[in-house]
Amino acid sequence: MLKVTRPAAGTRVKICGLRTVADVEAVARAGAAYMGLVFFPKSPRNVTLDQARDLALAAPMGLAKVALVVNPDDAMLDALMAAVPLDMIQLHGSETPDRLAQVRARTGLPVMKAVGLRDADDLATLDAFDGVADQVLVDAKPHGGTELPGGNGVGFDWSLIAGRSWKGPWMLAGGLTADNVAEAIRLTGARQVDLSSGVESSPGVKDAAMIAAFCDAVRAA
Numbered sequence: 361m362l363k364v365t366r367p368a369a370g371t372r373v374k375i376c377g378l379r380t381v382a383d384v385e386a387v388a389r390a391g392a393a394y395m396g397l398v399f400f401p402k403s404p405r406n407v408t409l410d411q412a413r414d415l416a417l418a419a420p421m422g423l424a425k426v427a428l429v430v431n432p433d434d435a436m437l438d439a440l441m442a443a444v445p446l447d448m449i450q451l452h453g454s455e456t457p458d459r460l461a462q463v464r465a466r467t468g469l470p471v472m473k474a475v476g477l478r479d480a481d482d483l484a485t486l487d488a489f490d491g492v493a494d495q496v497l498v499d500a501k502p503h504g505g506t507e508l509p510g511g512n513g514v515g516f517d518w519s520l521i522a523g524r525s526w527k528g529p530w531m532l533a534g535g536l537t538a539d540n541v542a543e544a545i546r547l548t549g550a551r552q553v554d555l556s557s558g559v560e561s562s563p564g565v566k567d568a569a570m571i572a573a574f575c576d577a578v579r580a581a
């Protein structure tokens with residue numbers, strides 16, 4: 361049976377962009393709270409509905425299964441819900457608060473909204489989703505030259521959110537690694553962290569040792 365290491369009460373980890381059952385096992389073994397499945401064809405972490413179903417069915421109890429989608433239409437949401445057992449939807453496009461409410465009503469799942477930050481002007485967008493989204497995901501705003509709205513391994517200036525609080529739960533993302541996560545937690549007060557690139561040996565290829573090292577670094581923080 362798959363052994364799941366539960367972290368002590370503390371910061372929860374989401375590892376995003378899983379593509380193999382071995383990834384799911386590594387994430388569970390390391391003690392992450394969430395696993396993310398990417399439905400975005402331009403991403404090196406993209407999975408089909410059939411692949412996602414197999415991965416979701418491999419997840420042990422207690423590991424929350426999050427579907428990352430970018431500006432999904434209703435047909436996409438219906439196909440997703442019919443094929444994959446899920447616990448949460450992550451919206452990582454330019455969705456509005458109204459669209460978020462529609463997605464929640466259509467899927468019946470909690471919805472996390474990713475908001476990209478580069479400078480203080482972006483904080484208003486974050487505030488617009490506080491209390492509207494079930495969770496907000498505070499990520500780096502993608503720089504020009506990438507087709508990915510996230511998952512670029514790029515961070516942002518954490519001092520932008522130092523000392524701030526929101527009504528609902530939130531996660532920190534953007535360029536996190538085992539080497540920088542303790543400082544990120546210290547500066548932002550994050551109780552949940554999310555990453556993709558920082559536990560990969562090459563784009564889209566997760567590394568079990570890096571996943572374990574990241575979760576250990578979070579527990580030690």
Ligand SMILES: O=C(O)c1ccccc1N[C@@H]1O[C@H](COP(=O)(O)O)[C@@H](O)[C@H]1O
Nearest residue numbers: 376403510511512513533535555556557
């Ligand atoms: O991971 C992807 O490929 C991806 C594609 C499209 C939108 C978001 C994506 N990933 C999310 O981006 C952040 C940060 O990722 P990283 O650690 O900087 O690589 C994370 O929330 C992922 O879920």
